[in-house]
Amino acid sequence: MLAFNFFGATEGGLFDINATLPLMAIQVVALTYILNSLFFKPVGNVVEKREKFVSNNIMDAKNKLSEVEKLEADLLSQLQSARSEAQKIVSEAENESDKLYKEALELANNEANASKEKARLEIENQTSSARDQLFKQADDLSELIVNRLILEK
């Protein structure tokens, strides 16, 4: 008989320890295996799968965010370079038009000067030729006068 009593009672009592003890232990061990296969394993699988899924998603999102930030920086630098390029082109065009304007101005000036010079030369020529003619006429006239005076005498 496994039963024995602390308090001297022949039967029963609070501290009546008997075969209930080992059988209960076996029952709890069996329950551990049953709960392991029925509860801890399946629920653990689902929970850990989800935790993995969530952490993977978070990592994915982080990667994507960093990629987006990289692309944004890239775009910004591209924008910056495009802007400076445009600035350069604009200033180049300004220079070019300035140059063209100056050239055209110079050309026009030269042309004007040349025609002015030409006109002046012509005027001078005409003046001198007119003067020559005048002198010549004066000479002719004076000769005529002289001749007439001489002939009449």
Place this chain on the structure above:
Amino acid sequence: MFLNSLPTNFAALEVGQHLYWQIGNIRLHGQVFLTSWILLGALLVFISLGTKKMENDPKGLQNLLEFLWDYIRDLARTQIGEKVYRDWMPFIGTLFLFVFVSNWGGALIPWRLIKLPSGELGAPTADINTTIALALLVSLSYFYAGLSNKGWRYFEYYVHPTPIMLPFKILEDFTKPLSLSFRLFGNILADELVVGVLVFLVPLVLPIPVMFLGLFTSAIQALIFATLAAYYIGEAVEEHH
């Protein structure tokens, strides 16, 4: 034990009476097994219902079971440590669930309405056999955990800071199961007795706060038992440097 013949028979108290089952040469406390089978059956039905159709988006019962699983994992992980808590989580969880279901089942279900030829149904944990069985399982577990993880170096634990500790550490191996079993047994039995006496003396209203206190104590005892078991296992597998 007393006053079985009163008209308020459900309030009568029986202490130390058992429903004996005789199988060959051995005797068992039948009422302990009856209640434990009913409660564990309910627990298993509850768990199979909750894990029948596991989904990635937990709903209803599955949600509750996942919460429970997470709670037990946290308990095991904080006490045992990251390295081996997985091996011991089912054991710690089973202890917690068994003690919790036994305590609450004993407190919530009006077992006294069911008449037995001898003794009465109640929380399985109010029987010293059950609590000693659980406590001895814990002792075996922490020895096994220590020896399987560290081999013979496990016994370094006994002389850990200094060899002076040796007798105390050896004594601890006896006091651990003793305190585990008697704490649980005493708390649950005392709760049942207090509620029983109060129901017997004042059957109306007055026992209700004590019943709530009993539910609180029951839950706390389950948590304490599981936490201490996990702590002992954690202590056994801990590496000293």
